[in-house]
Amino acid sequence: EVQLVESGGGLVQPGGSLRLSCSGSGFIFSNSAINWVRQAPGKGLEHVSGISSNGDVTYYADSVKGRFTISRDNSKNTVYLQMNSLRPDETAVYYCVKVVSGGVQHWGQGTLVTVSS
């Protein structure tokens, strides 16, 4: 069974930093691209970032370019999302996801990031 488990969320002040982690199991992690999707309270979904299976190709939404960095350690079956200069409107549940055939087939349980003073 595919499992994605996020960690690292919490309360951070505006302008602060946080690093999210996503651990995967139940599939060949090193063969799989991994993405992050966030959902602000009561709002829709936003594709934030993604990384290819070997880490060579990355994607960032325009809203986070230059502030967020995605990376992975396939020896640990883990993807990281380093988030700097966080803003209050980035308060959201951040989901680690695995896309198959263009759709998000597997979702983590999500980790809540709250940006507030």
Next chain:
Amino acid sequence: QSALTQPPSASGSPGQSVTISCTGTDSDVDNYRYVSWYQQHPGKAPKLLIFEVFKRPSGVPDRFSGSKSGNTASLTVSGLQAEDEADYFCSSDGGNSNLLFGGGTKLTVL
């Protein structure tokens, strides 16, 4: 503002059918076969209902069906049941590794 446009709400009575639309552009919905639909109950992660426009993952009832015409995709829920009350989101490949989402539609079962 979401990249794909969905109606904010839809409703139907038990047993009826409801169709939710998802409108994009020539650069996304009309350009790719990778259109998906998700169901989300409060406090839960979304669940994939439809992928590649009309395909259902194992375990999804055939009451859920998808279609596409031009830059508009549609999700139809037939034989509405109380447990279908949830938020529904669409997504489309936007090219360049970008996954676009709709703003979501709240489905109420009357």
